[in-house]
Amino acid sequence: MAVMNMVQAINSALDFKLKDDESVVVYGEDVGLEGGVFRVTEGLQKKYGEKRVFDTPLAESMIIGTGVGMAAGGLRPVAEIQFSGFIYPGFNQIISHVSRMRNRSRGTITCPMVIRAPYGGGVRALEMHSESLEAVYGHIPGLKVVMPATPYDAKGLMIAAIEDNDPVMFLEPKKVYRAIKQEVPEDPYRIKIGKAKIAQEGEQITVVAYGAMLRTAQQGIAKAKKDGISVELIDLRTIFPMDTDTIIESVKKTGRILIVHEAARSFGVAAEIMSLVNEEAFLYLEAPPTRLTGFDTIVPFPMGEDLYFPDADRVYHHIKKVVEF
Amino acid sequence: MLLKTFDPLKGKQLRIMDENGEIVDEKNMPELTDDQVVEAYKYMLYARQVDLKAVAYQRMGRLFTLPPNLGQEAAAFGSAYALDKKKDWMVPAFREMAAWLYWGATAKDLYLYWAGSEDGNVTPDDVNFMPSAVPVASQVPHAAGLGYSIKYKGTDQVVITYFGDGGTSEGDFHEGMNFAGVFKLPVIFFCNNNQYAISVPRRMQSAAKNLADKAIGYGMPGIQVDGNDFFAVYAATKEAAEYARDGNGPVMIEAETYRRGYHTTSDDPTKYRTAEEEAEWEKKDPLIRMKKYLEKKGLWDDDKENDYVKHAKKDISAQFKEVEEYPRTSLEQIFKYMYEEMPDILKKQKVEMEKYLAGKEGR
Numbered sequence: 248m249a250v251m252n253m254v255q256a257i258n259s260a261l262d263f264k265l266k267d268d269e270s271v272v273v274y275g276e277d278v279g280l281e282g283g284v285f286r287v288t289e290g291l292q293k294k295y296g297e298k299r300v301f302d303t304p305l306a307e308s309m310i311i312g313t314g315v316g317m318a319a320g321g322l323r324p325v326a327e328i329q330f331s332g333f334i335y336p337g338f339n340q341i342i343s344h345v346s347r348m349r350n351r352s353r354g355t356i357t358c359p360m361v362i363r364a365p366y367g368g369g370v371r372a373l374e375m376h377s378e379s380l381e382a383v384y385g386h387i388p389g390l391k392v393v394m395p396a397t398p399y400d401a402k403g404l405m406i407a408a409i410e411d412n413d414p415v416m417f418l419e420p421k422k423v424y425r426a427i428k429q430e431v432p433e434d435p436y437r438i439k440i441g442k443a444k445i446a447q448e449g450e451q452i453t454v455v456a457y458g459a460m461l462r463t464a465q466q467g468i469a470k471a472k473k474d475g476i477s478v479e480l481i482d483l484r485t486i487f488p489m490d491t492d493t494i495i496e497s498v499k500k501t502g503r504i505l506i507v508h509e510a511a512r513s514f515g516v517a518a519e520i521m522s523l524v525n526e527e528a529f530l531y532l533e534a535p536p537t538r539l540t541g542f543d544t545i546v547p548f549p550m551g552e553d554l555y556f557p558d559a560d561r562v563y564h565h566i567k568k569v570v571e572f
Numbered sequence: 573m574l575l576k577t578f579d580p581l582k583g584k585q586l587r588i589m590d591e592n593g594e595i596v597d598e599k600n601m602p603e604l605t606d607d608q609v610v611e612a613y614k615y616m617l618y619a620r621q622v623d624l625k626a627v628a629y630q631r632m633g634r635l636f637t638l639p640p641n642l643g644q645e646a647a648a649f650g651s652a653y654a655l656d657k658k659k660d661w662m663v664p665a666f667r668e669m670a671a672w673l674y675w676g677a678t679a680k681d682l683y684l685y686w687a688g689s690e691d692g693n694v695t696p697d698d699v700n701f702m703p704s705a706v707p708v709a710s711q712v713p714h715a716a717g718l719g720y721s722i723k724y725k726g727t728d729q730v731v732i733t734y735f736g737d738g739g740t741s742e743g744d745f746h747e748g749m750n751f752a753g754v755f756k757l758p759v760i761f762f763c764n765n766n767q768y769a770i771s772v773p774r775r776m777q778s779a780a781k782n783l784a785d786k787a788i789g790y791g792m793p794g795i796q797v798d799g800n801d802f803f804a805v806y807a808a809t810k811e812a813a814e815y816a817r818d819g820n821g822p823v824m825i826e827a828e829t830y831r832r833g834y835h836t837t838s839d840d841p842t843k844y845r846t847a848e849e850e851a852e853w854e855k856k857d858p859l860i861r862m863k864k865y866l867e868k869k870g871l872w873d874d875d876k877e878n879d880y881v882k883h884a885k886k887d888i889s890a891q892f893k894e895v896e897e898y899p900r901t902s903l904e905q906i907f908k909y910m911y912e913e914m915p916d917i918l919k920k921q922k923v924e925m926e927k928y929l930a931g932k933e934g935r
Contacts, residue, residue, distance in 0.1 A: 316717020
């Protein structure tokens, strides 16, 4: 089996779908000749031609809006937004059209498109390059929101996303892009959107993480393990539709939950999960549901980012706090 | 070549028939049979009845807010009539009723939408028709994307998209035009310049002399036509469609017209324009001049007009009756079309409401 990082794994998924399905097109700024600034689409234009893998003028609303038209015309557009922090000019298209087309046309016109965007911080990036907006997308009815944490998941989820007949926001943790490698099958496989994964079984506390924070959570859990704390780790994989059953089942077993994300706290994914736990597992709780998140502040420039992003020590600290409540 | 001759930068506007129904540009008169011209007039007359009735129903409180079309029938219909509705794509804004009706939408569909049902957005299976776009100009990139899919598949279709003078100020207008220009896509960008975006006049939208000038910046031809002249609109769109179909890329058409009615039924135009101005434009009304033309040719008269209007009103009333009897939106429908397969999280919310409703009925 090949060993791949996440960039290679996503490239492998795109490669398969371009080969497998004539209607798939991959496009955005710099994705063609250059293969994207992160090289996720490297080599694909050469292999599949300029008609199927192409550069566009620099305009995010247009990149997303043309996808709506391409999808209506029978294509399966996979659009890349170079950094999620630059997607905002396209919000009108996402909210007014991408997410609503199936419903407002009563299913007669659909929008099977994937919007790829590298998100998140901790990579010493320039201003406006470090945000995590998954809660915003999760709040828009009609979208699916996927955030892979590993190369293996990224490939299987990307193939599933392109094959999905509904629009998928595919948020790629750029911190993970080249940080980890693992065995990834060359052959295609799918990972079901809307299904979380129990990354590690445990008894005393449930930790929920996703995207780049999965690895941070794993590092914190390793420290807690030395104290003999048994942690169950859930990799959410999909933000919406959320796999609530897996979370609730786990909390009923452990009685405790800690949610870790790098996005700002208020109205975030953790807030949603805590509400859910209160609604469906209240009587099983041994400690208040707890969250470790980014602050309700602007993500600081690189000289301040270490204070902002949750790290292994803070995960460990919070696990102890919840378990010792 | 109209697109070559009528250069908007030189202040040229294509007009074939004047306000009195006289043909003033015989050379560019499109080839249409008398039957076709009568058919065209009937379509526009029918659309006007649907429109007038809509406003009347709204005033009675039987329809909700809607955007009247009065005065813009020639621009909408003339452009649609120049295309092939069995294969081309229409990407509308929300004030091209005459085009929609020609493309296969019914008065019932339109009324259903304004009565508050998404079902009014459902277009017939055998035509290519996007639902209306409410956020101004947000549909323009969709047309460009459809153009890409057509070029990709190599079919000989074209796309027409509509927007107004206000729409040309939106980023999506520029971004969509630019994309279509770069990839030489078969798209007709049709601007209904009806002089007002609600209360804001045309001169406040752009310092460009003509909106058609904007085409030049995107490497495509632009042409301005008298939008109240059916023949000019038809001839320009026909040529634009041939140009695009032959692989030459997109075209922008600016149709100069006038929104004789309200922006929507919630609007009060007396706040921002004079009765004199409205009277001036009434004289230029597209139906009035078309009727004069037909009468002079002996193809139409008041009796025919009265008969046709009577017939149209009867038909429209029957369709409106269906709308008034239309079932209310069900809980099932609210959830059903969100995703291809309903996610558990939605199922739970639906069941929660069903239980509540069942309990309520039980009381």
